[in-house]
Amino acid sequence: MIDGHIHIERGPYTLEWIQRFVDRAVEMQLDEIRLLEHNFRFEEFVPMYDSVRAYSDYVDAWFRRVGGVRRMDEYLELIGKVREKQYPVSIKFGLEVCYFPKFEQMTAELTQGRGFDFLLGSVHFAGDFAFDHTAELWDGEDVDEVYRRYFEDSILLARSGLFDGIGHPDAVKLFGHKPSFSLTEYYERLATELAKSHMYADQNSGVERRCRDTAELGMNAELIQILKQHGVRIITSSDAHVPEDVGYKIRELESRL
Template sequence: MRFDYHTHSTYSDGSFLWSMARAAEEAGFEGIGFADHCNVSPDSKQEGRKKAMGFNLDTTYDRRREGIDLVRDRFDIRVFDAVEMDYEPEDEAAIREFLDSAGFDYAIGSVHYLDDVNVHIQPYFERKPEAERRELVAQYFDKLVALAESELFDVAAHPDLFERTPALRGLATREQYERAAEAFADSRTVPEVNAGRALREYGEFHPNPTFLDVLAEYGVELTAGTDSHDPADVGPRKTALEETLAERGLEVVELDL
């Protein structure tokens, strides 16, 4: 695993560019990708969330790009200028226009919301009956398939992100995994093996083992990212990812950059 394509900096919810790059270099990576969160939805609720959370890469990416150039001069590793974009099917036109104009090295697409609520918000989902929660998971896969079919992104982040939330965990079906795998097999978008919270409370990588098996059955290539927000996470997540990939006999592909 030579490159970590998925990390975050202070331009969203991560740490200083230089501290993340140093951690990647010390961990033995040959390159690090800064894929800070971004949302370009014209929806007023999303605009409010951006202001509240400070996720403004759509207006600050030029400034971050200058910082990335400085980091490139400071460290002996490749440093990629990337983005993790919130994906909703109705926002495709806005996403395409922004990505075309911004010119990132690569783009990661993510599904973060169900029922207009972040999938991490356990109290919201745990109040719902199981039938509704299953329907929401089905909607997640509708969005994931649309993400793959949109051909907007190079990478699909944590393709079963909802699994981190106990109220939604274990509700996906094999048919849903197969549907997503078929979409990725036909798309240029490569799903990632994402460390996420594998070393914390969730305890699994994304995709989960069952989903990984289905993707392998469909011949879907995978890339990898630590999804680190803190320098202390980079090394341990790299080790854990490499061990898991070796145990499963998986090789990750590198982006053509």
């Protein structure tokens, strides 16, 4: 059993902090954990967020709190220390990178050849709109247009060749907004591109943990079926941000596949 998407951002870069994730993984009987950081934590990526910050004061205030607070070499140093030790579970290290079509070049330059075990690409913005922060931010947004941008960008992400996997591939549904059109065609196009790029899809319990009243657990059942028809590998994950959430509903996620 794998938990493929665990954030270590709420603690220091120490072996003691990593050990807490390992301890929880052992308790949850996991074989492998994939630890990561959001790319926006690192100062190198700050320019990528200029236009989304300009679009929303809320996002700008959020970014001032959490963006650019660390440097990537500090993270890489921690990874080196962990790799020198033995652990009862397999540990992989990566990045969750916000995908913006206009920043493919910058993403490649900052992530390739840095020694990460995996790179997970996620769409967290539809154009400049930060759809996954609060439901109130959706006021005044065109729901159909947000869905179209979300899935068109997800397809570009899959085509980009930059990533090993795609994070929470239908997270745009988190606050319960529904498009007026069927998503089947988008699911098909996305699955086709993921298969071509040999990428995996992240079957993630984080959205349900945050938005219990509006979001189902993991991916939509039809999307799962289409991914499987195309032979796309699916990896379960918690999107934990604290050790206590490692392995959250991981078996239930697996049972839906």
